[in-house]
Amino acid sequence: MGEPWDIDQEVKKFLEIFDNDPIEAVKAIESFKSNQATVQSRTKPAPDTPVIISLDSVKKSYRIGRQRINALDGVSFEIHQGELIAITGASGSGKSTLLQIIGGLDKPDAGIIEVDGVDISKLSDGKISKFRNQTIGFVFQFFYLQPFLRLKTNLAVPGMFARTKRKQLKQDVAGLAKSVGLDERLNHLPRELSGGQMQRAAIARALINRPKIILADEPTGNLDSANGEAIIELFEKIRSDYGTTVVIVTHDAKIASKADREIHLRDGQII
Ligand SMILES: Nc1ncnc2c1ncn2[C@@H]1O[C@H](COP(=O)(O)OP(=O)(O)OP(=O)(O)O)[C@@H](O)[C@H]1O
Ligand SMILES: [Mg+2]
Numbered sequence: 001m002g003e004p005w006d007i008d009q010e011v012k013k014f015l016e017i018f019d020n021d022p023i024e025a026v027k028a029i030e031s032f033k034s035n036q037a038t039v040q041s042r043t044k045p046a047p048d049t050p051v052i053i054s055l056d057s058v059k060k061s062y063r064i065g066r067q068r069i070n071a072l073d074g075v076s077f078e079i080h081q082g083e084l085i086a087i088t089g090a091s092g093s094g095k096s097t098l099l100q101i102i103g104g105l106d107k108p109d110a111g112i113i114e115v116d117g118v119d120i121s122k123l124s125d126g127k128i129s130k131f132r133n134q135t136i137g138f139v140f141q142f143f144y145l146q147p148f149l150r151l152k153t154n155l156a157v158p159g160m161f162a163r164t165k166r167k168q169l170k171q172d173v174a175g176l177a178k179s180v181g182l183d184e185r186l187n188h189l190p191r192e193l194s195g196g197q198m199q200r201a202a203i204a205r206a207l208i209n210r211p212k213i214i215l216a217d218e219p220t221g222n223l224d225s226a227n228g229e230a231i232i233e234l235f236e237k238i239r240s241d242y243g244t245t246v247v248i249v250t251h252d253a254k255i256a257s258k259a260d261r262e263i264h265l266r267d268g269q270i271i
Pocket of ligand 2: 095096097
């Protein structure tokens with residue numbers, strides 16, 4: 001016969017995922033069904049700084065067998081230099097797809113995407129990897145630290161690709177480790193660090209080439225709430241210290257509320 005069905009308990013659990021907001025829960029189900037994306041921008045006015053990321057009618061679809069999934073269905077928005085932006089939306093609403101397109105890891109089917117003044121959908125593969133290494137720092141949910149490299153070497157990796165001089169790189173590694181509170185840990189292996197420390201390390205690594213833009217996909221997804229908040233505070237600090245533009249994909253409404261603006265993906269086009 002299986003478990004008794006405690007519907008109250010199940011509904012309660014379900015609503016908790018959506019911060020006890022039944023409307024959000026229903027909308028999330030709708031957007032999951034339609035598998036499309038809509039962008040909605042929230043209040044706070046844009047700063048006076050130049051636009052650094054601009055999307056105009058960007059579309060991306062995937063074909064699985066006969067089914068066509070519109071991951072992004074005409075998405076347009078602008079992000080100004082130095083903004084801290086949260087990208088939110090239900091699972092499958094296109095958040096990771098959007099981040100990958102902004103970072104040049106994937107190309108749109110249609111539309112224009114300009115990052116730091118360059119139409120990146122037109123760049124050759126060689127140029128795009130150079131663009132990525134110079135302009136973008138990626139932070140992922142799973143930290144992707146090399147398990148067999150000490151922390152200081154892990155932090156240095158993108159700098160080696162950028163052919164930064166050894167002396168400069170050593171200085172940068174030391175400085176960044178200090179700013180994320182890991183200067184005592186530089187000789188450690190990743191497995192000797194906590195989850196929060198690993199994520200801070202991954203952020204320091206993303207900053208090593210002084211990118212103008214940080215793109216982070218669920219950077220707090222694997223952390224408890226205290227560590228998650230510490231990561232957001234770190235992004236705020238990076239933004240104010242270096243003027244870096246920070247775009248964070250998150251499921252967490254509390255984290256999103258710390259951003260200047262929220263871009264919410266759902267159902268197709270811009271409202
Ligand atoms: N490589 C792929 N091949 C086929 N379909 C894909 C591929 N990548 C993404 N999709 C589909 O595109 C849609 C958007 O996916 P995406 O990963 O961008 O969502 P997401 O908002 O990041 O979701 P989550 O919150 O679960 O990470 C989904 O329906 C997904 O199944
Ligand atoms: Mg995703």
